[in-house]
Amino acid sequence: MQRRDSRTALCRTGEGVYHWRLSPQAPPMRPCVERRACSGILDEARSSRHSPVTRDMTTAPSLRISELPAHAGQHVVVRAWVTHVRSSGKVAFAALRDGTGVAQAVFVKSQVGDDLWARFAELTTETSVEIAGEARVNPRAPSVLDIGVTRLEIIGPSPSDYPIQPKEHGIDFLLDHRHFWLRSPRQRAIMVIRNEVEQAIHDFFYERGFLRVDTPILTAAIGERSGLFATEYFEEGTAYLAQTGQLYGEAAAAAFGKIYTFGPTFRAEKSKTRRHLTEFWMIEPEVAWNDSEANMKLQEDFVEFLVQRVVQRRRPELDELERDVSKLERITAPFPRLNYTDAVALVQRKGSTAKWGDDLGAEDEALIVEDYDKPVFVFNYPKEAKAFYMKENPDDPRTVLCNDLLAPEGFGEMIGGSQREDDYDKLLARIKEEGLPIEAYDWYLDLRRYGTFTHAGFGLGLERTIAWICGIQHIREVIAFPRMMHRLRP
RNA sequence: UCCCCAGUAGCUCAGUUGGUCAGAGCAUCCGACUGUUAAUCGGAGGGUCGUAGGUUCAAGUCCUACCUGGGGAGCCA
Numbered sequence: 001m002q003r004r005d006s007r008t009a010l011c012r013t014g015e016g017v018y019h020w021r022l023s024p025q026a027p028p029m030r031p032c033v034e035r036r037a038c039s040g041i042l043d044e045a046r047s048s049r050h051s052p053v054t055r056d057m058t059t060a061p062s063l064r065i066s067e068l069p070a071h072a073g074q075h076v077v078v079r080a081w082v083t084h085v086r087s088s089g090k091v092a093f094a095a096l097r098d099g100t101g102v103a104q105a106v107f108v109k110s111q112v113g114d115d116l117w118a119r120f121a122e123l124t125t126e127t128s129v130e131i132a133g134e135a136r137v138n139p140r141a142p143s144v145l146d147i148g149v150t151r152l153e154i155i156g157p158s159p160s161d162y163p164i165q166p167k168e169h170g171i172d173f174l175l176d177h178r179h180f181w182l183r184s185p186r187q188r189a190i191m192v193i194r195n196e197v198e199q200a201i202h203d204f205f206y207e208r209g210f211l212r213v214d215t216p217i218l219t220a221a222i223g224e225r226s227g228l229f230a231t232e233y234f235e236e237g238t239a240y241l242a243q244t245g246q247l248y249g250e251a252a253a254a255a256f257g258k259i260y261t262f263g264p265t266f267r268a269e270k271s272k273t274r275r276h277l278t279e280f281w282m283i284e285p286e287v288a289w290n291d292s293e294a295n296m297k298l299q300e301d302f303v304e305f306l307v308q309r310v311v312q313r314r315r316p317e318l319d320e321l322e323r324d325v326s327k328l329e330r331i332t333a334p335f336p337r338l339n340y341t342d343a344v345a346l347v348q349r350k351g352s353t354a355k356w357g358d359d360l361g362a363e364d365e366a367l368i369v370e371d372y373d374k375p376v377f378v379f380n381y382p383k384e385a386k387a388f389y390m391k392e393n394p395d396d397p398r399t400v401l402c403n404d405l406l407a408p409e410g411f412g413e414m415i416g417g418s419q420r421e422d423d424y425d426k427l428l429a430r431i432k433e434e435g436l437p438i439e440a441y442d443w444y445l446d447l448r449r450y451g452t453f454t455h456a457g458f459g460l461g462l463e464r465t466i467a468w469i470c471g472i473q474h475i476r477e478v479i480a481f482p483r484m485m486h487r488l489r490p
Numbered sequence: 491u492c493c494c495c496a497g498u499a500g501c502u503c504a505g506u507u508g509g510u511c512a513g514a515g516c517a518u519c520c521g522a523c524u525g526u527u528a529a530u531c532g533g534a535g536g537g538u539c540g541u542a543g544g545u546u547c548a549a550g551u552c553c554u555a556c557c558u559g560g561g562g563a564g565c566c567a
Contacts, residue, residue, distance in 0.1 A: 088530090089523040108524075125517095141527065160518055161500065166528045167516060168502055172559050227565090244567095269565060270491070282567065362563075404567095413567060461567030475567095486559075 066100035068135050068145045076135045078103065078147060079155070081183070082127045084166070085120075092120045096131070096147075099188065103145045104138070105131050105152075112149060119152055126183070128156040171474075178481055179490045189317035190478050193310055194466050198262075200309040201283055204302060205260050210285065213252040213259045215245030217266075220440055227268030229278075241266035246457060247389070247444050249286035250420060253455050254447055260285040270485055274474040275412050275464060279483035286457035292391075292401035292419040295456035296377055299405055299415055300333035302460070303375060307331040310469055323471040327409065330373050337377040340399065343368055359385035360404075365413065369406050375414065379403035388430040390418040403458075411468035417458025424448035 062077040080096040080103070087093075090109040096102060109117045123129070132151035138144065163173075164180045174181045181187055205212065218231075218239045233239035245261035252259040261284045268278060285298065310318070311328050318325055338346065344356050347364045354364050360378065369376055380399045383392070390400035402418035421427045427448055431441055438445075463475040476482040481490060 084528075086526050086529055087523090088526055091524045091526075093526055093529090095527080104527080106525080110524080138525085140525065144527080146525095162517095163500065165501060165517060170502075170560085173501070265567080267566070271565065272560085273562070273564095276566075280567065359565090416567065459567060464567060 062130065064100040065096065065098045065103045065145075068101070068103060068147075071135050072137050072145065074135060075132065075150075076147065077130065077132045079128070079130050082123050082125060082129060082158075083183075084125065085123050087120070092117075094120070094123050094129075096129075097183070102185075103135075103147055104141075105129075105133070105147045105149050107149050116149065116152060119154070122154060122157065124158050124160050125162045126158040126180075127154060128158075129154055175476070175482070175487060176490075182480060185320055187477075189320040190466070190470055190472065191480065192317045193314050193321075193470055194462075194478060196310050196314050197306055197462070197466055197469065200306050201260075201262065203309075204305045205258075205285065208258070210258045210260050211252070211256045213245075213249065213256070213261055214263060215242065215248035215252075215261050217242050217264065227270075229266050229268045243267055244282070244284065244459065246284050246286065246459065249284050249457060250444070250455060251447055253286040253288045253457070254451065254453060257288050258285070259287075272485060274476075277463060277475060277479065277482055277484055280475075280479070281462035283460045283462060284457060286455060288453050288455045290419075290456040291454055292379070292403065292417075292456055295417050295419060295458060296337070296379065296403055297333075299377075299403075299417060299458055299460075300335045300375075303335075303405070303414070303465075304331055304333045306465065307469060318470075321470050321472070323469075327373065328469065331375070331408075335375050335377055335405070336372050337379060338368065339379055340381045343378045357382050357384065362412065365406050366410055369408055369410065373408055375408060376406045377403050378406065386418070388434045388436065389420050389427070391421045392423075392426060401456075405458075407464065407468040409468070409471075411464065413461075414464050414468065415458050415460045417456065419454070419456040422448060422452045422454055424452065 062079050063071060065078060065080060068076060068078070078096065078098065080098040082094045083097045083102070084095040085093065086095075092107040092109075094105040094107075096105055107117060107120045130151075130153040131147055131149055133147040133149040136146050136148060138146045162180070163177050164184065182191070202212070218233065219242045220236075220239065228243065229241040230238050231241070242263075243265055245263060245265070249259055249261050261282075263281065264279055265282045266279055267276075269276065285302075287295070287298065290298065307328050308331070311325060315325070318328075340360075341356065343360065343364075344354055344358075347354050347360070347367045350367045352364050352367060354360060359381065360368070368378065379402065380393055380396070381402055381404075382398055383390075383400050386400050386402055390402045393399040393401050400418065402416070404413050405415035405417070406412065407414045421430065424445060428438075428445060431438055431445075463478050466478040467473070467475045470478060472478055476484060
């Protein structure tokens with residue numbers, strides 16, 4: 001899009017070029033209604049002889065469906081998609097959706113005339129339309145506004161074989177048609193909540209003086225142990241898609257103090273569970289001078305903030321998903337904390353075969369979480385079970401200063417965090433123990449040579465967090481276009 | 491990579507110990523209906539039963555392999 005001046009802009013679509021009016025009173029841009037009048041006039045507009053604004057002002061702007069209740073009793077213009085048609089002899093209905101809400105277009109044969117009545121038959125599921133008429137409250141169904149149609153323009157017809165129906169579908173079919181599935185009310189609710197969470201993340205850190213740092217997606221061999229996606233990279237050989245931004249985040253924390261990253265990460269793990277994607281989004285704060293205790297405090301404040309923000313602002317969407325909101329309202333800091341040794345003893349009492357030194361498996365996590373209605377911290381795991389960069393626990397060198405945060409209701413591990421090893425010699429020894437290529441970590445080791453510092457951070461899995469908040473069992477549903485082992489399209 | 495389950499109409503599924511087993515609902519199309527909310531009612535079209543072999547007089551059904559998907563484990567967020 002190209003801005004012309006403070007009030008107009010040119011917008012190009014697949015169908016042509018038309019104008020958007022920027023109203024000082026209404027900051028969100030609205031398309032001019034008479035699109036045909038403005039289309040295909042790029043050259044004229046460039047020469048500044050054409051003034052789309054004055055022409056625009058002669059017509060009423062189209063409204064979003066969410067704005068309709070404020071215009072009840074008035075003549076309105078709406079652009080939307082038809083989700084459903086029903087006919088009853090001499091009255092016909094077309095359910096409408098535009099992403100902001102739903103409405104119902106009403107055609108009464110005796111009022112609309114034969115021509116408009118006949119054109120109702122052209123409406124099929126997912127036809128895109130411009131409809132003009134009177135907005136009015138229907139006493140029989142006050143929640144959905146009627147539009148008594150006086151004008152109908154079919155913008156994009158839709159063949160009668162639209163695959164998504166208002167009924168149960170298999171997950172394979174739905175994922176094959178994800179580009180259509182997103183149009184359903186439930187998927188819209190999930191994406192709205194995802195957007196709310198993302199906005200809340202940025203607000204939380206901005207308000208607390210964190211600097212957002214964008215870390216690279218193409219990296220040399222560095223990061224964690226599990227599978228890497230590889231790609232050719234000019235003369236440098238092989239590049240890998242980032243599994244984490246953490247190591248870069250540590251460098252940024254030494255420069256800026258408090259930082260966070262927000263971006264996609266990639267794991268070529270052949271995982272087939274409801275908790276795994278090959279491409280997922282992660283938030284990774286890194287804070288200079290935070291120890292492990294302060295790190296956990298930040299985590300619980302952060303999680304509380306995200307959950308309560310959604311509860312406060314996205315109640316309709318939570319209701320659409322039939323989420324038990326009372327379970328979310330209870331999510332307030334502080335969260336219960338179990339050190340690893342106590343956690344092992346707990347799951348052993350409950351019949352687990354886990355023994356000290358093992359990482360806790362999914363079943364063990366479920367045993368821990370079942371006693372609580374808040375997320376639970378498990379902290380200070382054995383060194384062998386955790387990554388090389390975690391700081392040795394001075395009180396028990398068999399363990400490291402780290403924590404997992406387990407979501408309630410069986411949604412699993414939401415956060416992994418730790419205080420980082422700040423001792424050069426110990427970090428070097430751990431890199432060697434792990435058999436990692438030292439030359440790839442020279443810059444990371446430099447952070448300990450030039451002004452080492454206590455610091456800690458964590459990674460929060462965005463999709464796991466949203467799945468928990470939404471009460472969605474599988475995280476593939478909380479990202480618009482999930483990437484999994486067997487799914488690369490759409 | 492390992493364990494378990496499933497592939498039958500556009501979709502969701504039923505199909506009994508192998509023998510009218512090519513079926514239903516929804517969707518689509520045609521017709522009826524003046525207020526429907528996944529409208530209702532009547533009618534029609536629509537399938538090499540995932541693929542390839544095998545057993546049998548006879549296979550959607552039993553066996554083998556492969557393909558595809560789902561659930562779980564491990565790994566992790």
